[in-house]
Amino acid sequence: MAPSAWAICCLLGGLQLSGGSPGPGVPRLRLSYRDLLSANRSAVFLGPRGSLGLRAMYLDEYRDRLFLGGRDALYSLRLGQAWPDPREVLWPPRPGQREECVRKGRDPVTECANFIRVLQPHNRTHLLACGTGAFQPTCALITVGHRGEHVLHLEPSSLESGRGRCPHEPSRPFASTFVGGELYTGLTADFLGREAMIFRSGGHRPALRSDSDQSLLHDPRFIMAARIPDNSDHADDKVYFFFSETVPSPDGGPGRVTVSRVGRVCVNDAGGQRVLVNRWSSFLKARLLCSVPSPGGAETHFDQLEDVFLLWPKVGKSPEVHALFSTVSAVFRGFAVCVYHMADIWEVFNGPFAHRDGPQYQWGPFGGKVPFPRPGVCPSKMTAQPGRPFGSTKDYPDEVLQFARTHPLMFRPVRPRRGRPVLVKTHLAQQLRQIVVDRVEAEDGTYDVIFLGTDSGSVLKVMALQAGGSAEPEEVVLEELQVFKVPAPITEMEISVKRQMLYVGSQLGVAQLRLHQCETYGSACAECCLARDPYCAWDGTSCTRYRPSPGKRRFRRQDIRHGNPALQCLGQSQEDEAWGLVATTTVYGTEHNSTFLECQPRSPQAAVRWFLQRPEDGGPDQQVKTDERVVQTEQGLLFRRLSRLDAGTYTCTTLEHGFSQTIVRLALEVILATQLDSLFPREPRVEQSPARGSLASSPPKAWYKDILQLTGFANLPRVDEYCERVWCGGLGERPGSFRSRGKQAKGKSWAGLELGKKVKSRVQAERNRTPREVEAM
Ligand SMILES: *[C@@H]1O[C@H](CO)[C@@H](O)[C@H](O)[C@H]1NC(C)=O
Ligand SMILES: *[C@@H]1O[C@H](CO)[C@@H](O)[C@H](O)[C@H]1NC(C)=O
Ligand SMILES: CC(=O)N[C@H]1CO[C@H](CO)[C@@H](O)[C@@H]1O
Secondary structure, three states, X not given: OOHHHHHHHHHHHOOOEOOOOOOOOOOOEEEXXXXXXXXXXEEEEOOOOOOOOOOEEEEEOOOOEEEEEOEOEEEEEEOOOOOOOOEEEEOOOOOOHHHHHHHOOOOOOOOOOOEEEEEEEOOOOEEEEEEOOOOOOEEEEEEOOOOOOOOOEEOHXXXXXXXXXXXXXXXXXXXXXXXXXXXXXXXXXXXXXXXXXXXXXXXXXXXXXXXXXXXXXXXXXXXXXXXXXXXXXXXXXXXXXXXXXXXXXXXXXXXXXXXXXXXXXXXXXXXXXXOOOOEOOOOEEEEEOOEEEOOOOOEEEOOXXXXXXXXXXXXXXXXXXXXXXXXXXXXXXXXXXXXXXXXXXXXXXXXXXXXXXXXXXXXXXXXXXXXXXXXXXXXXXXXXXXXXXXXXXXXXXXXHHHHHHHOOEEOOOEOOHHHOOOEEEEOOOOOEEEEEEEEEXXXXXXXXXXXXXXXXXXXXXXXXXXXXXXXXXXXXXXXXXXXXXXXXXXXXXXXXXXXXXXXXXXXXXXXXXXXOOHHHHOOOHHHHHHHOOOOEEEOOOOEEEOOOOOOOOOOOXXXXXXXXXXXXXXXXXXXXXXXXXXXXXXXXXXXXXXXXXXXXXXXXXXXXXXXXXXXXXXXXXXXXXXXXXXXXXXXXXXXXXXXXXXXXXXXXXXXXXXXXXXEEEEEEEEEOHHHHHHHOOXXXXXXXXXHHOHHHOOOOHHHHHHHHHHHOOOOHHXXXXXXXXXXXXXXOOOOOOOOOXXXXXXXXXXXXXXXXXXXXXXXXXXXXXXXXXXXXX
């Protein structure tokens, strides 16, 4: 394709026709991979081979290190600027194991390697790591040193089988947690991936597993495991598992349905004495419900659990469970975030057990007498009272264990806070994979900022504001951050509130991402205020990190609820500077040809309006009428065929939250077709005007004239930008996500650069003529 055609189609391809104001799901700010790197907002680590094959990540805030488990290797990174001094330990499968894996029909590249899937703290100096070992799971202890040391090596003497502690497959959903010297895992523990279980091993006690006679788990996808204390009595501590299951249809009909679950076991479960020997005696599970009422009374269910984040409060002991779900439907793809209180989960586990008389029967609440100690209750002071000597699950009567075996499911589901999701996202271009939540104190209250990792390597920073009376929260998408250059699904996400950082992993590698960068929103109070970012406030001179201080505080301007700068920024002197005086730039278009007036508001949520003042009428500005010839796009105003009557001063304004701003003011002058011929003589006339610049003979003129028209002669920085965009490749940026950043030279094609320079110097020459001179030609 010739450059001219490419330039135009590329430009037009990126334009989307915009109607009024885009919906609330549109991010207010989009930052590309390069934007993030150049502003030091993110730092990416891809390892020495350009891809880690990442499967596990452990953020160790005590040691200030990030441990990574990849393909045949482990890494240790020190938290700080741009990953100084990374450490690597190679850990390939045992000799011969790779070949055996291939012989058994597994894929040599994607499966027959040692993918590290477990990284858990073992003690003060060691980590426990387990890998798939090319379908022969293996565990080892890794020396990481004391706090302050930066060592990483594998203890060869500690190598042992990892069966039950690590899945065979590199990518099957899997959850693990390390509690009291023992590893709890939710996984399928066999080569074929059929034997699903919850397993505990590694301590002094015999290993404990799910009873395989009973089908306690139906094709589970384990998402997360964590110890959550029920109360201050540690004897009552439980490990909770969050997972999805595909169960036989609950009404006894044909087919299977997907449901999400919270399950739990007692930390002090020791199994039974005669029944359930070395099997869990305390396992119970309940349904996690996340649905919205649809018109007509039906419910839309989000049944597939994608990720869970536990938000631990500063005070109090139990976390809030923030869970990301997706729909199972092949037709309708939607995502929802539901929040659960532990108190509601406990209530369901204390409620009726689900019971049915046989596989053909409906489920109902168990109405008979529940034996004592109640199944699912951990042995503790409560069960070990005088006359009731139940100090261990081994002391539990057979009757209790039999009941536990046959009634692992609770009858009632766990309903989310307020009975509905805090966030529902449909019609998304991407899928959502990971969730992290930060509770942020702002001037006018506390806000939960939700970070969502997508399957295209980006992170959405979102708030769900609960408005006064209405049941439906207002969604505010603060930022969309393209963390990875290529669109790899985000598989890991951890937050360090201490460092105000997010650690984001995909199979390629990891990125450290600042939670906020307030100056990105702009240098005016109104911009800071419109951003509605609870991390940021206007401090009188710039947009900076908001820090609540207990003492007497300076007035900080921030309005998360309404984003109303008219109220907040009244009398901020910078405003006049920033918004009052928008200089008028002169641009030129040629008659009968297309011309583009660019206006890119900082926020895609703003409604853009164009006004025109014609030179002769002197009256008030008129709103520009659009039709097939004059089209308003997301990037600006496109004249398909310029008329001499289009000349005039065009003002691009935005309206956001009732706040109107002028973004650009362009004086469009129309060069008549006759004038243009003398400015750029036609091919045969090249020799006659050698003084017109060296560019005239090559390359052909037509294309750069197009560029000049599209950018406007006078708009030099734009030329740079177009050159970069057109010849130097978008480097992983999607059309529409492009934002002007001027001089980011990376990976440009040499030829492209040369052409770009020529165009630029030519334009500069044209620009140095006064408009009058141009007119005179
Ligand atoms: C980013 O960090 C580097 C190294 O710390 C520093 O040299 C550079 O000036 C920073 N850039 C910006 C835009 O802050
Ligand atoms: C951690 O465990 C390893 C292996 O059991 C042991 O060699 C080491 O001394 C332990 N470190 C500490 C600080 O207890
Ligand atoms: C530079 C220039 O004049 N380009 C085109 C403008 O439009 C006319 C008619 O559509 C074309 O003939 C020119 O090539």
